[in-house]
Amino acid sequence: MNPAESFVRANGIDHHVLEWNPGGERTFVLAHGFLDIAWSWKWVAERLADAGARVVAFDWRGHGESSWIGDGGYYHFADYVLDLDELLPALGIERAHLVGHSMGGTAVALYAGTRPDVPITVTLVEGLGPPSHGVDILPDRYGSFLRSVRAVRSAKRQVLPDLDAAVTRLAAQNPGLPDEVGRFVAERATRPGPEGHGYVWRFDPLHRTTSPTAFQAEAFHAFLGHIASPTLYVCGDQGFRLPDERQRLDKLKKLAFVEFAGTGHMIHWFRPAELSAELLRFAVQT
Structure with missing residues (x-):
């Protein structure tokens, strides 16, 4: 099943959107992680659509085929929250099952905590935020931010010699990745390099710089505690697990928990059938 592709303007950004089975009975909105893409x-998505759901996946700003922020701008979680708050109504979505992986899960959690009035359910696929940092690191972090942004501005994009290099x-980064998955993602996560030579990743290089913002668990706890909707947390026993994972999960009022054995961070690549089944089961129950 091939999705419909479109560009939807929200919060000043042209978001690349994929949609499967637009007439489905329930809507899933899938938010990818850091440096990933909607096609991931x-x-x-195909399994959810085959089960009768409408499925929407989109590229976050500065990722995939969505707009970059442009000169003088930067990427903050607050921007992602506002993007999502404007993208959902632009797509005619009033009720949805929001699913976010990794960074996308963090953004979805922040959105759900900011808008507890919106009728949604939330699934966080290893999306409980990055490790926490204290405020003492901020002066050094700001210095790293300045240096890294200037370095990116002055550097040439790294050019991969061919598509095989992207697949490799x-x-x-993901041992055991099926070749057909890696090749499919690589084809869509890259574009031709300068003058048609080689390939470059589609994401904005600014994403590779040091953010000036130190992630603070205490602040994130407040957002988690404001989430009114049922929330499913999905993780792999070999994935990205935080030392304070339990403390963060305890802030969620209506929590369901699923752990996949023998699975790492990219659950949607390695266990799509099982993940889809859990998403459908959770949606039916809520």
């Missing part, structure tokens, strides 16, 4: 959800990079 293909194997989950993904496979090295």
